[in-house]
Amino acid sequence: MSDPFVVVGGDAAGLSAASKCKREDPDREVIVYEKSDWISYAHCGMPYYIKGEVDSIASMLSLSPTEVSERGIDLHRHHEVTGVDPREQTVTVETPDGTVKQSYGDLLIATGARAVTAPIEGADLDDVFTIHHMHSAAALRALLTPPEKADESVLDADYVDLDAITPYFDREPPETVAMVGGGYVGVEMVEAFREWDLETHLYQRPSRPAPAFGEAVGDEIAAYVDDAGVDLHLNTEGEAIAGEDSVERVVADDGTVAVDLAVVGIGIRPNTELVMDTGVEFGESGAVRIDEYGQTAVDGVYAAGDCAEKTHAVTGESDWVPLGLTANRAGRAIGQTVAGDPTPVGEIAGTAVLKAFELECGRVGIIDHDRAEAAGFDPVSETITAGSRSGYYPGNAETTVTLTADSESGRLLGGTIAGEDRAAIRIDTLATALHKGTTVDELERFDLAYAPPFSPVWDPILVAAKVLNGSLEA
Amino acid sequence: MSDPFVVVGGDAAGLSAASKCKREDPDREVIVYEKSDWISYAHCGMPYYIKGEVDSIASMLSLSPTEVSERGIDLHRHHEVTGVDPREQTVTVETPDGTVKQSYGDLLIATGARAVTAPIEGADLDDVFTIHHMHSAAALRALLTPPEKADESVLDADYVDLDAITPYFDREPPETVAMVGGGYVGVEMVEAFREWDLETHLYQRPSRPAPAFGEAVGDEIAAYVDDAGVDLHLNTEGEAIAGEDSVERVVADDGTVAVDLAVVGIGIRPNTELVMDTGVEFGESGAVRIDEYGQTAVDGVYAAGDCAEKTHAVTGESDWVPLGLTANRAGRAIGQTVAGDPTPVGEIAGTAVLKAFELECGRVGIIDHDRAEAAGFDPVSETITAGSRSGYYPGNAETTVTLTADSESGRLLGGTIAGEDRAAIRIDTLATALHKGTTVDELERFDLAYAPPFSPVWDPILVAAKVLNGSLEA
Numbered sequence: 002m003s004d005p006f007v008v009v010g011g012d013a014a015g016l017s018a019a020s021k022c023k024r025e026d027p028d029r030e031v032i033v034y035e036k037s038d039w040i041s042y043a044h045c046g047m048p049y050y051i052k053g054e055v056d057s058i059a060s061m062l063s064l065s066p067t068e069v070s071e072r073g074i075d076l077h078r079h080h081e082v083t084g085v086d087p088r089e090q091t092v093t094v095e096t097p098d099g100t101v102k103q104s105y106g107d108l109l110i111a112t113g114a115r116a117v118t119a120p121i122e123g124a125d126l127d128d129v130f131t132i133h134h135m136h137s138a139a140a141l142r143a144l145l146t147p148p149e150k151a152d153e154s155v156l157d158a159d160y161v162d163l164d165a166i167t168p169y170f171d172r173e174p175p176e177t178v179a180m181v182g183g184g185y186v187g188v189e190m191v192e193a194f195r196e197w198d199l200e201t202h203l204y205q206r207p208s209r210p211a212p213a214f215g216e217a218v219g220d221e222i223a224a225y226v227d228d229a230g231v232d233l234h235l236n237t238e239g240e241a242i243a244g245e246d247s248v249e250r251v252v253a254d255d256g257t258v259a260v261d262l263a264v265v266g267i268g269i270r271p272n273t274e275l276v277m278d279t280g281v282e283f284g285e286s287g288a289v290r291i292d293e294y295g296q297t298a299v300d301g302v303y304a305a306g307d308c309a310e311k312t313h314a315v316t317g318e319s320d321w322v323p324l325g326l327t328a329n330r331a332g333r334a335i336g337q338t339v340a341g342d343p344t345p346v347g348e349i350a351g352t353a354v355l356k357a358f359e360l361e362c363g364r365v366g367i368i369d370h371d372r373a374e375a376a377g378f379d380p381v382s383e384t385i386t387a388g389s390r391s392g393y394y395p396g397n398a399e400t401t402v403t404l405t406a407d408s409e410s411g412r413l414l415g416g417t418i419a420g421e422d423r424a425a426i427r428i429d430t431l432a433t434a435l436h437k438g439t440t441v442d443e444l445e446r447f448d449l450a451y452a453p454p455f456s457p458v459w460d461p462i463l464v465a466a467k468v469l470n471g472s473l474e475a
Numbered sequence: 476m477s478d479p480f481v482v483v484g485g486d487a488a489g490l491s492a493a494s495k496c497k498r499e500d501p502d503r504e505v506i507v508y509e510k511s512d513w514i515s516y517a518h519c520g521m522p523y524y525i526k527g528e529v530d531s532i533a534s535m536l537s538l539s540p541t542e543v544s545e546r547g548i549d550l551h552r553h554h555e556v557t558g559v560d561p562r563e564q565t566v567t568v569e570t571p572d573g574t575v576k577q578s579y580g581d582l583l584i585a586t587g588a589r590a591v592t593a594p595i596e597g598a599d600l601d602d603v604f605t606i607h608h609m610h611s612a613a614a615l616r617a618l619l620t621p622p623e624k625a626d627e628s629v630l631d632a633d634y635v636d637l638d639a640i641t642p643y644f645d646r647e648p649p650e651t652v653a654m655v656g657g658g659y660v661g662v663e664m665v666e667a668f669r670e671w672d673l674e675t676h677l678y679q680r681p682s683r684p685a686p687a688f689g690e691a692v693g694d695e696i697a698a699y700v701d702d703a704g705v706d707l708h709l710n711t712e713g714e715a716i717a718g719e720d721s722v723e724r725v726v727a728d729d730g731t732v733a734v735d736l737a738v739v740g741i742g743i744r745p746n747t748e749l750v751m752d753t754g755v756e757f758g759e760s761g762a763v764r765i766d767e768y769g770q771t772a773v774d775g776v777y778a779a780g781d782c783a784e785k786t787h788a789v790t791g792e793s794d795w796v797p798l799g800l801t802a803n804r805a806g807r808a809i810g811q812t813v814a815g816d817p818t819p820v821g822e823i824a825g826t827a828v829l830k831a832f833e834l835e836c837g838r839v840g841i842i843d844h845d846r847a848e849a850a851g852f853d854p855v856s857e858t859i860t861a862g863s864r865s866g867y868y869p870g871n872a873e874t875t876v877t878l879t880a881d882s883e884s885g886r887l888l889g890g891t892i893a894g895e896d897r898a899a900i901r902i903d904t905l906a907t908a909l910h911k912g913t914t915v916d917e918l919e920r921f922d923l924a925y926a927p928p929f930s931p932v933w934d935p936i937l938v939a940a941k942v943l944n945g946s947l948e949a
Contacts (some may be wrong), residue, residue, distance in 0.1 A: 013932075046867055046927050060867035314922065325932050326925045347920035354924040363924060393520055393534035423897045425929045429904040429921075429936070436921050437911035446821035447903075447910050448788065450828040450837060451800045453520050455899045458487075458799050462903070 004030075004106025005075075006339050007092060009082045009275065011035030012042065013325060014306030014332035015111035016064055019074045021336025029340065031074045032103065034094055036081035038160040039135055040064065045325055047138040048186065050155075051145065052193035058135060058158040065159075085110075085279050087299045107301050107339040110281075110289060111332065112272040114307035114323055118265045121181055123242030128175070129263045132186050135160070143169035144262070145197045175262035176200060179251040181240050183210035183233075186266035188222060188357045191231045202232045202258055204240050204251065211355060214364045217384045217403045218419040222357040229358050232258075269323065271308040284310040286321030295335040295346040303339070305331035305346065314348040314436050315366045315414055316376040322349045351415070352432045354425040363428025366415025366435045368405050373414055378407040380414060383469040387461040389422035391453035398422035402465035404431075404441065411440040411473055418461070430462055441470045478504075478580025479549075480813050481566060483556045483749065485509030486516065487799060488780030488806035489585035490538055493548045495810030503814065505548045506577065508568055510555035512634040513609055514538060519799055521612040522660065524629075525619065526667035532609060532632040539633075559584075559753050561773045581775050581813040584755075584763060585806060586746040588781035588797055592739045595655055597716030602649070603737045606660050609634065617643035618736070619671045649736035650674060653725040655714050657684035657707075660740035662696060662831045665705045676706045676732050678714050678725065685829060688838045691858045691877045692893040696831040703832050706732075743797065745782040758784040760795030769809040769820040777813070779805035779820065788822040788910050789840050789888055790850040796823045825889070826906045828899040837902030840889025840909045842879050847888055852881040854888060857943040861935040863896035865927035872896035876939035878905075878915065885914040885947055892935070904936055915944045 006022050008015045011033050019031045043061040050061065069076045077096070084093035091102045116131035118124035128144075130137045139161050146152070151170035156163060178194050180187050183205030194201040203210070203226060209219030210226060210233075226233055240253040248263045271288040273281075282290045282298040289297055289304035291311070297304050307323035311331065331346040338344050355362040367373045373380035382405040390397040400420030406413050416431040418424050434444055445466040451458050459467070480496050482489045485507050493505045517535040524535065543550045551570070558567035565576045590605035592598035602618075604611045613635050620626070625644035630637060652668050654661050657679030668675040677684070677700060683693030684700060684707075700707055714727040722737045745762040747755075756764045756772040763771055763778035765785070771778050781797035785805065805820040812818050829836040841847045847854035856879040864871040874894030880887050890905040892898050908918055919940040925932050933941070 043865060043867070043927070045925070046865060049868060049927055054869060055867050057867065061865075324925065326937075327922060329932050330920065345920065348922065350922035352922045352924050354926040354929050356926065356928045361929065365922075391517060391520060391535075393517070393529050393531065394523060395528060423900050425926070426897050426900060426924060427903065429901065429923045429934070430907050432922055432924070433904050433907040433913070433918075434911070436917065437908070437913060439907070439911060443910065444907075446804065446819065448801060448822065448824035448826045448839075448906055449903045450826050450900060450906070451519070451798065452828040452830065452899070453517070453523055454830045455828050455835065458803050460903070463800075 006031045006107045006109070007103060007105035008033040008109045008111060009092070010111035010113055010306070011040035011076065011078065012111065012113055012306065013328040015109060016041050016069065017329045017332030018109050018111065018305065018336035020072055021333045022340045023073050025337055025340035025342060027073065033069070033074055033076045034080040034082050035076070035078045038078055040066065040069065040076070040078065042135050044133070047132055047135070048189035048193050050138050051141045051190070052196045056155050058139060058156060058161060062158060082275060085276055085302070087279050087302060090301065107303065109335055110276055110302065110304040110308060111306045112275060112308045114269040114271050116266070117268050117270050121240055121242060121265050121267065123244065123248065124265050126242060126244050127247030128261065129242055129248050129265065131265050132190060133269065136162070139166045140169050143167065144172060145174050146170060147174055148172070177258070177260045178202065178262040178264065179204060179242070179258060179260045181242070181251070181263060181265045182267035184213070184266060184268070185211060185353070185355055188226065188355060190264055190266065191226060192229070192358055195229050195231060201230070202234060202251065202260065204234045204237050204253060206237060208236050211362070213353065214355065214362050215368045215403055215417045217401050218362050218364065218417045221360055221401060221419045222362065225358045225360045269307065271321070271323070273308055276302070284319045284321060286310060288321045290319055291346070293345045294338050294343055295331050303335045305335055311346065311349045314350045318376065320349060322351050324353060348436070350432045350435045352428060354428060359421050360419055361421065361423070361425035362417070362419045363425045364417045365428050365432045366405070366413070368403065368415040368417055373405065378414055379409055380405050381408045381469065381472055383465060383472055385461065385465045385468050387459070387464040388457050389420055389424065389461065390455060391457050394453040396422055400424050400461040402461045404465045404469045406441045406469055406473060408473055411442050413439050413441055413444060423455070427462060441466050441473060445470050480505045480581045480583070481577060481579035482507040482583045482585060483566070484585035484587055484780070485514035485550065485552065486585065486587055486780065487802040489583060490515050490543065491803045491806030492583050492585065492779065492810035494546055495807045496814045497547050499811055499814035499816060501547065507543070507548055507550045508554040508556050509550070509552045512552055514540065514543065514550070514552065516609050518607070521606055521609070522663035522667050524612050525615045525664070526670045530629050532613060532630060532635060536632060556749060559750055559776070561753050561776060564775065581777065583809055584750055584776065584778040584782060585780045586749060586782045588743040588745050590740070591742050591744050595714055595716060595739050595741060597718065597722065598739050600716060600718050601721030602735065603716055603722050603739065605739050606664060607743065610636070613640045614643050617641065618646060619648050620644060621648055622646070651732070651734045652676070652736040652738065653678060653716070653732060653734045655716070655725070655737060655739045656741035658687070658740060658742070659685060659827070659829055662700065662829060664738055664740065665700060666703070666832055669703050669705060675704070676708060676725065676734065678708045678711050678727060680711060682710050685836070687827065688829065688836050689842045689877055689891045691875050692836050692838065692891045695834055695875060695893045696836065699832045699834045743781065745795070745797070747782055750776070758793045758795060760784060762795045764793055765820070767819045768812050768817055769805055777809045779809055785820065785823045788824045792850065794823060796825050798827065822910070824906045824909045826902060828902060833895050834893055835895065835897070835899035836893045837899045838891045839902050839906045840887070842877065842889040842891055847879065852888055853883055854879050855882045855943065855946055857939060857946055859935065859939045859942050861933065861938040862931050863894055863898065863935065864929060865931050868927040870896055874898050874935040876935045878939045878943045880915045880943055880947060882947055885916050887913050887915055887918060901936060915940050915947060919944045
């Protein structure tokens with residue numbers, strides 16, 4: 002009999018699932034198909050590799066193909082799954098040697114997401130990149146490095162196509178770059194470009210960078226980006242990239258800027274084409290809907306990672322927040338489930354942290370009032386600024402906290418934080434509070450840490466809770 | 476009619492209560508008696524002032540007498556309350572001009588705690604200090620400063636008795652110091668002494684420094700203390716300080732060491748003599764028992780701060796954890812309550828953070844198995860070490876987390892953490908989890924932050940929860 006656990010996609014969710022299943026049930030056949038060369042790489046590390054803060058691609062790979070094989074997993078790279086037949090319980094696989102059918106007992110769709118460039122015109126010109134694959138990261142790193150400093154040791158992963166990448170080392174680095182899109186990736190990338198001393202333009206349609214972090218944090222990020230010498234084009238419409246063969250300029254409603262490099266980071270979309278007509282259901286985001294255990298609407302077909310939604314801890318509704326931890330965790334849980342031990346994939350709280358030059362930023366939960374209202378809440382927010390340490394202790398830094406709560410129940414709905422001193426990691430306190438349905442009144446009374454080097458008597462989070470609680474009671 | 480709110484003690488709890496009461500009920504007469512010169516000062520800042528990291532005593536004072544008066548509070552320094560008569564609702568006050576009686580409507584006992592030196596012999600010799608008052612801090616700072624670097628600007632608070640303190644500047648600094656007691660204060664003080672290049676001996680009866688932080692953290696603290704060149708005398712019994720007039724040596728069961736400075740930091744005791752025979756009840760710690768609103772067993776008599784117990788969030792039992800935040804919070808709540816708006820003082824989770832040289836340490840909840848068993852739990856603990864950031868990101872530091880849970884319910888009971896990179900503040904995540912009665916199974920699935928500069932995919936807290944959850948299920 003043949004009931005292998007078949008996994009489509011060899012990155013965080015897919016390999017977590019395969020590894021966990023094999024560990025729990027060593028006799029089960031586990032097959033992973035990955036259409037590219039690359040497996041198990043750290044998307045989030047790319048900006049720091051491009052910046053030059055990380056010098057080794059290999060260090061950003063969690064698992065090598067050999068290690069995967071040593072776990073007893075049957076890994077096939079350059080194998081693209083092109084069809085799923087849930088009735089027959091088979092997948093169609095394009096292999097280097099032709100098309101094959103493979104039966105499955107359980108199937109995991111872990112196809113991830115892809116960077117989109119539409120509606121930006123000209124994204125197909127040379128020297129226009131997206132940041133969603135190590136290949137782009139390697140090319141950008143080589144292109145930004147002046148020829149006299151070229152160092153192939155930074156391309157230290159077997160997967161790197163040296164013939165394609167090393168020519169970038171020989172070119173003179175670009176002098177002016179346009180980063181189109183000011184979300185997480187845009188903010189992280191302009192830091193990398195400034196490190197290489199490029200004249201840097203950041204185009205952002207909304208009125209602030211990183212809108213997911215809300216107004217208070219967005220304004221602070223804008224100030225740091227500006228201080229770093231980045232030319233910030235906010236509220237900009239109609240960006241188009243233009244040039245003969247390679248990028249020469251960016252045209253937007255605020256004028257034209259001559260550039261010799263452009264990066265487009267305006268968003269990602271879930272890769273769901275494979276299961277489009279299989280009975281699998283999709284959420285409003287276009288990502289796959291799953292149940293508590295990661296199973297789709299089709300029996301025996303699971304989905305995890307950037308192609309799948311998850312239940313939001315605050316709203317209880319299905320939501321799409323494609324990030325690394327929840328992908329790993331969902332994969333692991335599904336691996337355990339298909340090995341016979343049903344394990345929930347967990348909820349998302351929308352926790353995210355972002356380094357914007359020296360500013361540490363965090364966000365969690367529902368902070369947008371429209372979204373909160375759509376979920377049935379009556380949101381109230383307060384923003385405070387407080388010290389990160391005792392005022393007299395060296396290194397004390399202003400920390401801005403915004404908390405949002407439901408005015409009727411007093412329940413905390415979300416929050417953001419920004420500051421230079423240990424600000425981002427404080428978001429975990431709020432994430433924990435959200436998972437447990439904490440009210441602002443309770444939060445105000447939590448016994449949080451105090452010692453002059455680490456926190457003032459009233460931690461910024463407590464100050465914010467106190468102020469918001471006052472507003473709720475008023 | 477005369478129903479003033481009378482407060483005994485002008486530090487964190489007392490002045491928080493007075494200020495809040497006056498703000499909520501401006502017509503209420505609020506009287507504060509403080510027996511010393513000093514009000515509202517930051518105990519926790521003293522080691523850093525002595526070390527020379529903080530140069531201004533005034534910066535460690537939250538409120539000046541003038542500011543207190545401007546709030547409409549009737550503050551009397553050098554006034555010692557020596558008696559309470561709950562039937563008459565009066566207190567007896569020794570003033571500089573003689574003894575008076577003052578009636579009260581509500582009374583707050585915020586008398587704090589004092590450093591103990593018993594059973595250490597010789598603590599009354601010259602150049603033997605305790606660290607529980609700014610006067611000692613000022614003297615030590617002056618004594619440690621070489622005469623050629625004497626700078627009176629570091630004594631910038633009106634309260635400093637310059638006649639008593641400035642002579643310390645003229646003396647050659649001590650060369651060898653014995654720190655007797657290796658709790659929080661001992662660990663913080665040896666850092667200060669090493670900064671001034673003293674040969675430093677730390678005497679500790681238990682087998683580790685800072686036992687409240689448990690074995691794993693205690694061992695790490697010991698390693699940092701040792702690396703800093705401190706001579707660590709663990710498991711040491713029978714320390715005695717000896718000398719003619721001033722300290723000359725410390726004698727313990729591991730031998731005699733010649734020293735010219737000694738500091739005793741072996742603990743504090745609540746100041747409760749004032750209410751000993753008033754009907755007020757006391758806990759096992761000797762501190763005052765209070766109810767949810769800070770009221771003692773005697774109607775209209777409240778207690779807050781280091782002289783009072785509080786309910787522990789994990790055990791639900793009354794416990795004594797004398798620290799700054801809970802003192803401030805309880806005072807503030809009592810001020811609000813006596814102003815007519817009953818407000819709970821909040822619970823303690825036993826949260827504490829400590830800097831041991833470059834090591835950041837945190838602890839929360841019940842981590843001692845004997846204590847956990849006494850509270851009716853069946854404790855299981857696991858200790859893990861994980862990175863503070865992605866392994867490839869600069870600044871990643873090993874972080875040790877110990878979690879303790881009840882094996883039957885899976886409920887988290889407590890935890891500790893240590894590491895050089897943003898470790899201490901992560902304890903707030905665990906404090907929040909404890910206040911909300913979180914199980915380890917839940918904690919393992921929380922959506923905590925991930926970004927290479929701030930946390931690996933699996934934060935050390937999640938790794939610990941995963942491992943402990945595995946043990947609980949096994």
